[in-house]
Amino acid sequence: xxxxxxxxxxxxxxxxxxxxxxxxxxxxxPYWLLLPGILWLVVFFALPMIYQGSTSIQTGSLEEGYKVxxxxxxxxxxxxxxxxxxxxxxxxxxxATVLCLLLGYPLAYLIAxxxxxxxxxxxxxxxxxxFTSFLIRTLAWKTILADNGPVVHVLNSLHILSVTDFLxxxxxxxxxxxxxxxxxGLTYNFLPFMILPLYTSLERIDGRLHEAAxxxxxxxxxxxRKVTFPLSMPGVVSGTLLTFIPAAGxxxxxxxxxxxxTRMIGNVIQTQFLRxxxxxxAAALSFILxxxxxxxxxxxxxxxxxxxxx
Amino acid sequence: MPFVNWLKKRLVVIAGLLTLGYLLxxxxxxxxxxxxxxxxxxxxxxxxxxxxxxxxxxxxxxxxGSLSISLRIATLxxxxxxxxxxxxxxxxVRYRFRARGAVNSLIFLPMAMPEVVMAxxxxxxxxxxxxxLGFYTILIAxxxxxxxxxxxxxxxxxxxxxxxxxxxxxxxxxxPVQTFVxxxxxxxxxxxxxxxxxxxxxxxxxxxxxxxxAGSTVTFPMFVWGSAQRGTPVQINVxxxxxxxxxxxxxxxxxxxxxxxxxxxx
Numbered sequence: 001x002x003x004x005x006x007x008x009x010x011x012x013x014x015x016x017x018x019x020x021x022x023x024x025x026x027x028x029x030p031y032w033l034l035l036p037g038i039l040w041l042v043v044f045f046a047l048p049m050i051y052q053g054s055t056s057i058q059t060g061s062l063e064e065g066y067k068v069x070x071x072x073x074x075x076x077x078x079x080x081x082x083x084x085x086x087x088x089x090x091x092x093x094x095x096a097t098v099l100c101l102l103l104g105y106p107l108a109y110l111i112a113x114x115x116x117x118x119x120x121x122x123x124x125x126x127x128x129x130x131f132t133s134f135l136i137r138t139l140a141w142k143t144i145l146a147d148n149g150p151v152v153h154v155l156n157s158l159h160i161l162s163v164t165d166f167l168x169x170x171x172x173x174x175x176x177x178x179x180x181x182x183x184x185g186l187t188y189n190f191l192p193f194m195i196l197p198l199y200t201s202l203e204r205i206d207g208r209l210h211e212a213a214x215x216x217x218x219x220x221x222x223x224x225r226k227v228t229f230p231l232s233m234p235g236v237v238s239g240t241l242l243t244f245i246p247a248a249g250x251x252x253x254x255x256x257x258x259x260x261x262t263r264m265i266g267n268v269i270q271t272q273f274l275r276x277x278x279x280x281x282a283a284a285l286s287f288i289l290x291x292x293x294x295x296x297x298x299x300x301x302x303x304x305x306x307x308x309x310x
Numbered sequence: 311m312p313f314v315n316w317l318k319k320r321l322v323v324i325a326g327l328l329t330l331g332y333l334l335x336x337x338x339x340x341x342x343x344x345x346x347x348x349x350x351x352x353x354x355x356x357x358x359x360x361x362x363x364x365x366x367x368x369x370x371x372x373x374x375g376s377l378s379i380s381l382r383i384a385t386l387x388x389x390x391x392x393x394x395x396x397x398x399x400x401x402x403v404r405y406r407f408r409a410r411g412a413v414n415s416l417i418f419l420p421m422a423m424p425e426v427v428m429a430x431x432x433x434x435x436x437x438x439x440x441x442x443l444g445f446y447t448i449l450i451a452x453x454x455x456x457x458x459x460x461x462x463x464x465x466x467x468x469x470x471x472x473x474x475x476x477x478x479x480x481x482x483x484x485x486p487v488q489t490f491v492x493x494x495x496x497x498x499x500x501x502x503x504x505x506x507x508x509x510x511x512x513x514x515x516x517x518x519x520x521x522x523x524a525g526s527t528v529t530f531p532m533f534v535w536g537s538a539q540r541g542t543p544v545q546i547n548v549x550x551x552x553x554x555x556x557x558x559x560x561x562x563x564x565x566x567x568x569x570x571x572x573x574x575x576x
Contacts, residue, residue, distance in 0.1 A: 029401075029405060030401040030404075030405035030406075030407040031401075031407060033397040033398065033400055033401035033405075034397070034398055034401045034407070034413060036394050036397065037394035037395060037397055037398040037457055037461075038398065038413060038416060040394060040453060040454060040457065041416050041417070041420070041454065041457060041458075042416070044432060044435070044450055044451065044453075044454040045416070045419070045420055045428065045432075045454055046416065047435060048428070048431035048432045048434060048435040049431050051431065051434040051435045051438050052427075052430060052431035052434045055434045055438075103328075103329045103332065104329065106322050106325035106326040106328075106329060107325075107326040107327075107329040107330055107333075108326075109322050109326065110322055110323055110325075110326030110327070111326070114322060114323055114326075120565060122330065124558060124561050124562070125330060125333070125334060126330070126333060127561075128337075128554060128557050128558050128561070129333060129334065129336070129337050129554070130511050130515070130557075131511060131515075131553050131554060131556070131557035132337060132340060132550040132551075132553050132554045132557075133514075133515050133530065133531055133534055133546075133549075133550060133553070134515055134517070134531075135517060135531050135534040135535055135538070136340055136534055136546055136547065136549075136550040137336040137337065137340060137550070138336075139354075139534070139538060139542060140335075140336035140337075140339040140340050140343070141336060142354050143339050143343065143354045143355070144335065144336070144339060146354060146355065188332065188333070188336065191329070191332070191333060192333070195329075241422070245422060245423070245424055246424060246425060248424060249424020249425055249426040249427060249518075250424075250425075250426075250518075251426065251518070252517060252518070252535075256538055266424070266426045266518075269426050269430055270426065270521070270522075273430055273433060273522065274521070274522065279434065279437070282430060283430065283431075283434055286426065286427050286430040286431065289424060289426070289427055290423065290424070290427045293422070293423070293424060293427075294422070297422055
């Protein structure tokens, strides 16, 4: 376990410039070391982005083949037809991210400061579900949220469902096939991606700072607000990014737990690509999603002032 | 109000444990329903206890075939990504070179990209090249997205390494190869192992990128996806439960070994 918990969250890889003197020996060594891996990323990650860009401005048909005609109208058509799904993806992903933060923070805090000798065990229990296929686990939510299951029963008898029905989060006194189910599934699926970076940044906090705050007559809540939370900001930033980005592009939860009214942009891209075979539209949608995410991430990182994330 | 005070003190613990429950509930359901005997084609409602699925884990057509494809892809992708990623990590930490920023963003971007975008763009590449979709296109894609995670895991470990250990080895007349194999590699091993483990888990469980680039090859996650439409056999719960148990036991065992080793050292 030690190995996994030592690995920092991917986004939090802050990199202080190495201060060691550059080695004289082997001037070309770094390039040989980099070559195969970087080549792989260039050919199978960067190049596809270019192909996708070019596909999005092509016209033609499957039978006659496609040609680049600089047909930018595809973007306009795609946006004007699918803007509801775009908006929905952003809303669902944002809701799931906030929920992940609210649910994940106490658990990360618990592991970092209060777990004592249970720390490793809880850590294992957070990571172990990863090893069961997430599709199987998502299907389990169908059982948990089933129409005649205990969850719906309790929510119904407490009249909570009539409130959420009114808000449009659920419909017809059921949870499955509603936005609530999709957000619940997204939250569940990406929660570990929030907990691990939060834990890493909380664990680094010097315990004496808490004592100092206490000595200065800060109440526990004030200590948290003024000391702990600000110091855990790197974890909060990378955690929210690690949940928001995959959640915004996800189509599994919307497909398995939602209905046609909860389709997200990922569902549209998947259907266009794999079933309707309208490659230009699909490529355009995917390109817009990529641009939107990159723009949001850049602004977010700038505003939260932790640029050393990248 | 002693009770309120008691509650106040333990609020974080209670909230944390509730979250842990939320995280583990689906696994409990998966396990319980692996002993179910469903009435129809779908295994979503509890009917009666049965060991049938555990007695015949491969009793469903094509499921164990898809499992073996997934295992093979995950193993190969792990090896590929770990080797390539470790090389990049060493280059990044140990050497100065041009285009460092570009290399860093090329590593970072795949982790900051929604999977569906990578999946779709990779498919356009394969379509344009006229590549035959299947085992090898899946493998290529998996190595691609696992690479970045290996680099970050290994880099963190190598960065925290004391360079004087290697200098000491060289002072003791160890050649560069010997230094690397006897000193550097053992110290970097936990980082490399973490990266490899993560790669295996990511590749084995990947659905979105695989779904786009698999052609007619069916991996285990794709089998589960298909069964969600056609009917879910109890056996997928058996596999899910077994994987969970194997993971927990594996981790517990490695922890015990670590503890014993530390005690022996002390």
